[in-house]
Amino acid sequence: MSHPLEPLFALQKKDLKLIRVLREIQDIPKRRGDIEAQLSGAKSKLDMALESRKHTEASLRDLENEIELLRERVTKYKQQQMEADSNEQYRAFVKEIGAVEAEIKSAEDKQLSLMEALEQGKEIEEGCRTQLASEEGSIADEIQELDERLQALNERAEQMKADRRRVAENCDKALLQKYSRILNNKKDAAIVLVESGGHCGGCHMKLPPQVINDARNATKTVGCNFCGRLVYNPAPQR
Numbered sequence: 603m604s605h606p607l608e609p610l611f612a613l614q615k616k617d618l619k620l621i622r623v624l625r626e627i628q629d630i631p632k633r634r635g636d637i638e639a640q641l642s643g644a645k646s647k648l649d650m651a652l653e654s655r656k657h658t659e660a661s662l663r664d665l666e667n668e669i670e671l672l673r674e675r676v677t678k679y680k681q682q683q684m685e686a687d688s689n690e691q692y693r694a695f696v697k698e699i700g701a702v703e704a705e706i707k708s709a710e711d712k713q714l715s716l717m718e719a720l721e722q723g724k725e726i727e728e729g730c731r732t733q734l735a736s737e738e739g740s741i742a743d744e745i746q747e748l749d750e751r752l753q754a755l756n757e758r759a760e761q762m763k764a765d766r767r768r769v770a771e772n773c774d775k776a777l778l779q780k781y782s783r784i785l786n787n788k789k790d791a792a793i794v795l796v797e798s799g800g801h802c803g804g805c806h807m808k809l810p811p812q813v814i815n816d817a818r819n820a821t822k823t824v825g826c827n828f829c830g831r832l833v834y835n836p837a838p839q840r
């Protein structure tokens with residue numbers, strides 16, 4: 603007489619493979635998310651570069667306006683200087699004009715360094731654009747691979763489920779229930795072999811001799827006293 607756990611043990615082989623496939627299916631959205639997050643990093647770098655350029659361009663426009671106003675002031679002062687009634691007034695205008703021209707000079711220096719910053723910013727922006735484009739290319743490939751993998755895994759899981767249903771039909775119903783309960787609980791083997799030295803193949807604790815003997819007895823089903831898994835001790839092949 604064959605042991606009642608024998609067909610369940612065969613079913614378990616299929617179930618453990620199925621569990622691995624289902625786990626991989628579950629992991630795919632996270633892997634997809636990680637890949638997409640990488641892309642959003644490159645995107646936000648480019649956004650920052652664009653933002654910084656806008657800021658520099660706005661500052662440059664403000665400076666240009668400021669310089670124009672200062673130049674107008676110089677022109678006005680020069681006109682007034684020509685119409686000066688006294689030497690004192692004339693010298694006062696020389697001083698005023700000197701002060702405004704100094705302001706113009708400092709604004710022009712600022713303008714120059716902003717223009718340099720703008721050029722550097724454009725190079726950084728170009729670098730970000732190239733980086734993003736290359737990441738978009740490789741990420742699109744990776745995502746497509748993942749999507750194809752997911753589809754293949756889903757198809758495989760459906761076949762495996764149908765296959766395990768057929769095998770499950772030949773198993774003892776009460777044992778099948780017990781087995782399923784342990785399998786769902788452990789997310790791992792529910793039926794384990796007695797390892798050499800009389801240890802449980804699941805938790806590796808030393809099993810009492812009675813359990814080892816009963817595990818060989820086709821009229822009994824026994825569990826490990828420690829982890830609760832069903833213990834199976836097939837007779838040596840003759």
Ligand SMILES: [Zn+2]
Pocket residue numbers: 802803804805806807826827828829830831
């Ligand atoms: Zn155990």
